[in-house]
Amino acid sequence: MKILVVGSGGREHAIAKKLLESDGVEQVFVAPGNDGMTLDDLDLVDIAISEHSKMIDFAKENDIAWSFIGPDDALAAGIVDDFNQAGLKAFGPTRLAAELEWSKDFAKEIMVKYGVPTAAYGTFSDFEKAKAYIEAQGAPIVVKADGLALGKGVVVAETVEQAVEAAHEMLLDNKFGDSGARVVIEEFLDGEEFSLFAFVNGDKFYIMPTAQDHKRAYDGDKGPNTGGMGAYAPVPQLSQSVVDTAVEAIVKPVLKGMIAEGRPYLGILYCGLILTADGPKVIEFNARFGDPETQIILPRLTSNFAQNISDILDGKDPSITWTDGGVTLGVVVASNGYPLAYDKGVKLPAKTDGDIITYYAGAKFAENGRALLSNGGRVYMLVTTADTVQAAQDIIYNQLKTQNTEGLFYRTDIGSKALKD
The missing domain is CATH 3.30.470.20 (ATP-grasp fold, B domain)
Incomplete structure (x- = not known):
């Protein structure tokens, strides 16, 4: 069986790597992928996520059994609908079903209609009305761009002034383009x-x-x-x-x-x-x-x-099993400056093996084809499984201390919330 994974980040690396490890899978293609994935014998396809027709042609020409769609923007653009219309199987929701993600206002409407517990909210496209709502509700309060914003369109405002500024940036300053043409303003939930x-x-x-x-x-x-x-x-x-x-x-x-x-x-x-x-x-x-x-x-x-x-x-009940014991923990290594402006081209440490997995999100080979360089905001992630959160932290952070991460940064407290209880 041959499988196509659509996307280019660490998520797609993990999906594709796991699929290739499955019995019965001959080859896994990733479109467009990133160069770091090739170190796990994954085959990259030079087709952009937005080029649905080219993906469909590739899937047909290479006898792809089905495709796994990774990114939100591809789903919002109706890639599954296009694959299905071409007679191809794709694992992911249609554009209409994916609206649960690409419109926060729609998701709120569904939750209210079907009694799903969520925060009280208001939706606004007019800045003055949004401002009045914020001032009436007080802070802390949450301001969200209605559409997709790469995980960055949410502001948890500790003051009314911060919330008003966030709404201004989204609605008037066009910070997130069309994604911020409407904002959902929510009650702050603690927990x-x-x-x-x-x-x-x-x-x-x-x-x-x-x-x-x-x-x-x-x-x-x-x-x-x-x-x-x-x-x-x-x-x-x-x-x-x-x-x-x-x-x-x-x-x-x-x-x-x-x-x-x-x-x-x-x-x-x-x-x-x-x-x-x-x-x-x-x-x-x-x-x-x-x-x-x-x-x-x-x-x-x-x-x-x-x-x-x-x-x-195929509509069958799958036989899904999981590791019972231990904890799996991973730390992302990102480019200095992320999620704002950041540099590219930092030489990356060697890929780990054994008990520590390296997943690549933004990596590209140098022109000479030897060194692997940073090519994105989030660059790579180290993952391990151990008996406890503390043990997993020790393994990952000890490994990171041995790596040259100049030009890169990472958090040193991933998993620590579990140790405070």
Whole structure:
């Protein structure tokens, strides 16, 4: 079996690597991928994510069994619809189903309509009305660009002035383009955040281990929001009863609601949740695997990943199994300046092997084809599995101390929230 993975980041590296490890998989292509992936025998295809027709032609010409769609912008652009219309299988939601991610206002409407617990909110395209709402609600308060913004369109404002400034940047300064033409302004929720993923086909779903991402750029959850600086799974301070409650109150009703709306869901559903005093509530939905959570969840999968996806696509119940013990933890290494302006071309350390996995997000070979250089904001991620969070931290951070990370940075506290409880 040959498989195509669409995307170029660390998430797609993890997906493609796991698929290639599956029995029965002959070859995994990644379009467009990044050069670091070739170190794991993955085959890159020089087709941009937006070039759906070229991807379809490639899939037909190379006898691709099915394609796995990684990025949110591809799903929002209807890549699954285009593949399906061409008679090809693609694992991911249609454009209409993916609106759960590409419009935060739509997601809120679905949650309200189907009784899914979430923060109180208002949606605005007029700055003065948004400002009046913020001033009436007070701070802390959350301002979100309605559309896709690479994980950076969320501002948790500690003061009214910060919230008004964020709304001004989105609505009047065009900071996120069309994605910020509307803003969703939400009640601030206090509690433990966690990620809950599920494989989905219609009303059938299969829950994955819980994970906890670290969005802020710097230690202690300081600095701007990023696409994610590290993660670990499972989250030991969350009880199974919390997960069960989230499944009953959130996953089931939203999937039934999507069917009722004529938008049945197929693919990965990400529930970004927060455990409040009133139970788990939704912060956001994503219509695909998260990054960097994918890189720490998939190493825990012990079943045949490719067969699992094939079964879900065919409407069969997959036999999915996970590692029971220990914790998987990963730390992202990013370019200095990320998520704002950053330099490229930093020489990267050698790829790790053995108990430490290296996943590449932004990497490119030098012109001489020898050295691997940084080529993005988030550059690579080191991942390991150990008995405890502390043990996993020790392994990763000891490895990072041996690497030359000049021109790069990383957080030194990934997973530490689990040690405070």
